[in-house]
Amino acid sequence: MKLSKHTDYAFRSLIFLAGQPPGQRVTIQDICDFYTISPNHVSKVIMQLVRRGEVESVRGKGGGLSLARAPEEISLLDIVREFETTLQPIDCAEQPCRIIGNCALQGILGSAVEAFLESLAPYTLADITSSEVQVLRLQAD
Amino acid sequence: MKLSKHTDYAFRSLIFLAGQPPGQRVTIQDICDFYTISPNHVSKVIMQLVRRGEVESVRGKGGGLSLARAPEEISLLDIVREFETTLQPIDCAEQPCRIIGNCALQGILGSAVEAFLESLAPYTLADITSSEVQVLRLQAD
DNA sequence: ACTAAAGATGCATAATAAATGCATGTTTTG
DNA sequence: CAAAACATGCATTTATTATGCATCTTTAGT
Numbered sequence: 001m002k003l004s005k006h007t008d009y010a011f012r013s014l015i016f017l018a019g020q021p022p023g024q025r026v027t028i029q030d031i032c033d034f035y036t037i038s039p040n041h042v043s044k045v046i047m048q049l050v051r052r053g054e055v056e057s058v059r060g061k062g063g064g065l066s067l068a069r070a071p072e073e074i075s076l077l078d079i080v081r082e083f084e085t086t087l088q089p090i091d092c093a094e095q096p097c098r099i100i101g102n103c104a105l106q107g108i109l110g111s112a113v114e115a116f117l118e119s120l121a122p123y124t125l126a127d128i129t130s131s132e133v134q135v136l137r138l139q140a141d
Numbered sequence: 142m143k144l145s146k147h148t149d150y151a152f153r154s155l156i157f158l159a160g161q162p163p164g165q166r167v168t169i170q171d172i173c174d175f176y177t178i179s180p181n182h183v184s185k186v187i188m189q190l191v192r193r194g195e196v197e198s199v200r201g202k203g204g205g206l207s208l209a210r211a212p213e214e215i216s217l218l219d220i221v222r223e224f225e226t227t228l229q230p231i232d233c234a235e236q237p238c239r240i241i242g243n244c245a246l247q248g249i250l251g252s253a254v255e256a257f258l259e260s261l262a263p264y265t266l267a268d269i270t271s272s273e274v275q276v277l278r279l280q281a282d
Numbered sequence: 283a284c285t286a287a288a289g290a291t292g293c294a295t296a297a298t299a300a301a302t303g304c305a306t307g308t309t310t311t312g
Numbered sequence: 313c314a315a316a317a318c319a320t321g322c323a324t325t326t327a328t329t330a331t332g333c334a335t336c337t338t339t340a341g342t
Contacts (some may be wrong), residue, residue: 001142001143001144001145001227001228001254002142002227002228002229002230002231003142003230003231004142004299004301005300005301006300006301007231008231011231011246012238015240015244027316027318028318035239036237037236038302038303039303040301040302040303040304041301041302041303043318043319043320044319044320046318047318047319047320050318050319057318058309058310058318059308059309059310059316059317059318059319060308060311060315060316060317060318061309061311061312061314062312062316063309063310063311063316063317063318064318065318076249084142085299086142086143087142087143089142089144090143090144090148090149090152091143095177095178097153097176099153099156103156104268105152105156108261108264108268109144109261111260112257112258112260112261113142114260115259116142116253116254116256116257116260118256119255119256119257120250123249127249128244128245128246145328145329145330146329147329147330168287168288168289169288169289170288179330179331180332181330181331181332181333182330182331184289184291185290185291187290188289188291191289191290198288198289198290199338199339200287200288200339201286201287201288201338201339201340202285202286202287202288202339202340202341203287203288203339203340203341204287204288204289204338204339204340205289206289226328283342284341285340285341285342286339286340286341286342287338287339287341288337288338288340289336289337289338289339290337291334291335291336291337292333292334292335292336293332293334294331294332294333294334295330295332295333296329296330296331297328297329297330298327298328298329298330299327299328300326300327300328301325301326302323302326303322303323303324303325304321304322304323304324305320305323306319306321306322307320307321308317308318308319309316309317309318310316310318311314311315311316311317312313312314312315312316
């Protein structure tokens with residue numbers, strides 16, 4: 001039971017963007033250099049964030065990326081919901097299960113996932129980027 | 142974010158066993174026939190349950206499987222803990238992350254997993270096998 | 283003692299999903 | 313018009329999961 005790297009990369013990209021001085025644009029390359037991950041991947045993740053309205057991208061020479069919203073307005077729950085392809089702990093329909101209809105397991109597991117998500121709900125990007133130290137580190141490249 | 146089939150098979154096997162009349166033994170083959178899944182897999186899952194003391198196995202001719210404990214004493218949380226290979230939503234150590242030390246994300250995700258597990262804690266096998274109807278269905282083969 | 287039933291276990295293979303890389307297109311500034 | 317930088321699709325690789333095969337061990341019944 002773990003989250004996909006897409007989700008991971010989304011978080012990291014957002015953290016990096018949040019660590020920039022206001023108005024500063026960074027390229028996908030910058031993000032990849034910092035974390036040593038593949039540009040192709042980050043590119044796709046960023047695209048999703050752009051479509052969702054969390055990141056602003058400017059194309060062409062001199063372009064780049066920046067946060068489109070304040071970190072306080074970017075919910076960690078939303079990110080998980082966006083990038084996790086499945087949030088069903090067990091897919092009972094995948095292979096036909098003969099207990100269907102009387103099985104309470106689905107409900108119990110479903111509410112456990114709900115508890116997981118609920119627990120993320122109060123947090124925003126601001127909560128994971130508040131440290132001054134971290135911002136300094138992000139610049140120190 | 143989903144659970145492995147091992148966990149799924151463990152739940153199903155336990156449900157099937159709990160649905161048997163007291164003293165009745167069933168073979169791995171019975172379980173596989175009922176759910177149409179592979180004996181090899183179930184065999185390994187059952188072994189883990191035997192080692193943990195949830196299932197009793199009798200080898201040799203006329204042998205078979207039965208619950209070693211009352212369903213009320215078999216915790217769903219224990220099963221998930223046993224069969225999920227990883228309960229870390231993001232493995233920060235896998236690829237070195239430059240934010241380590243200042244990143245609050247790990248803590249937040251960690252407590253979300255805790256919430257997931259906590260939510261399972263109150264339930265036992267009895268909670269997912271209480272329906273009379275289900276027991277009837279399990280026999281009706 | 284022998285045979286068949288049934289669990290126990292290790293190894294090899296296949297299937298699936300995730301991750302990565304390559305190639306190419308599009309937009310925009312200078 | 314050239315270069316920078318985002319945008320996107322496709323192919324390949326990798327890793328994990330799932331499955332299947334082969335073999336061993338135990339035990340009841342004859």
